Amino acid sequence: MISRRNRKTDRGTGRRGWRALLGVAFAFGLAALTPLQAQAAPIQSVGYGTLPNEGLYPEQTSCSGSYYQPGVPGGATKTAVYAGRTITLKYFYSPGCGSFARIENAPQGCAAHSNRLTDSGIVWVLETVDPGINYAYTKVINNLNGRQSKAVLFCDNQRLAETAWY
Secondary structure: OOOHHHHHHHHHHHHHHHHHHHHHHHHHHHHHHOOOOOOOOOEEOOOOOOOOOOOOOHHHOOOOOOOEOOOOOOOOEEEEEEOOEEEEEEEEEEOOOEEEEEEEOOOOOEEEEEEEEEOOEEEEEEEEOOOOOOEEEOOOEOOOOOOOEEEEEEEOOEEEEEOOOO
16 A cells, blocks of 8 residues: 555656656657757848849749740850769749749858859849758849849859850
């Protein structure tokens, strides 16, 4: 037979056990909602985002699904070898929204870069390769109405490939 004193102790231990179990479950729940790795964010120059569709990823625009590789002088696809990988740079365009750059088979430290010519210089946006994947693509840059843009591949601050202005 368990004495009255022991029953209270057992009950108290049981409550503490449930509280501990709930605390552990809560911690695991929060951990499941927290990304395991930081995600890269786009970086942009002053002046980017002032034209329609700028600041949006291609799939967020009304032109989603209609981007294609245009007849850029010298080609809309370029390759470069870096860190033992052949990285592909692609330039995509839609006559209704603008253009964006995409890189494939790229290690971390590489970035897809879109440039747009202005009267006073170049406006740009870039996107780096996130941990765990090997590609990146930029937000749209508006090269409509006579504006020109191009795609550039950078790895560890080295310009490795670029398309012609389009």
